[in-house]
Amino acid sequence: MSQDNPVADRLLAEARKKSARRESPALGKVALIIGIVALVASPISIVGWIGGLAAIGVGLAAVRNPETAKPAKIAMGLGFAAILVGVFFFTLNIA
Template sequence: MSNLQTAAKPTLAYVALALGALGIIAGIFVPLAGWVLGLAALVTGFLSFRQPALAKLGQIAMVLGFVAILVGVFFFTNAIA
């Protein structure tokens, strides 16, 4: 692996964490944005979970993405009801 490939890998895990956190916040105000950001956090978290050094960050990102989707669903149904 080149230095460029190894340097980019931790960035993916941090992006996944940021997407999950933003998804939770956005899901409160715009549920659709919470769903999209939550799904993006799930996918990037899974991709970073596959590397052994970043497995813990990937797990946290996947949990944040799932919670963002749940927050979006809650506030969507709350707005409809």
């Protein structure tokens, strides 16, 4: 970085931080963890629904990054399965 233009240097540093944050694989891992927890807890109907929706939402946010697309898609599938299992157990308890 140069001393000639401190504004440009500051903007460049902020842009690098933003792109590093965007390329981080953490969001895909978080989505995958939420999906697994939601599927395990899905026999408790409301927990499965909320966890499944959270996994789908975080997965949708993570699928934009090519590095985290695969875990994000798996997390969305797990979230959908958690919702289905939650609906099954809810229906089972009512019947």
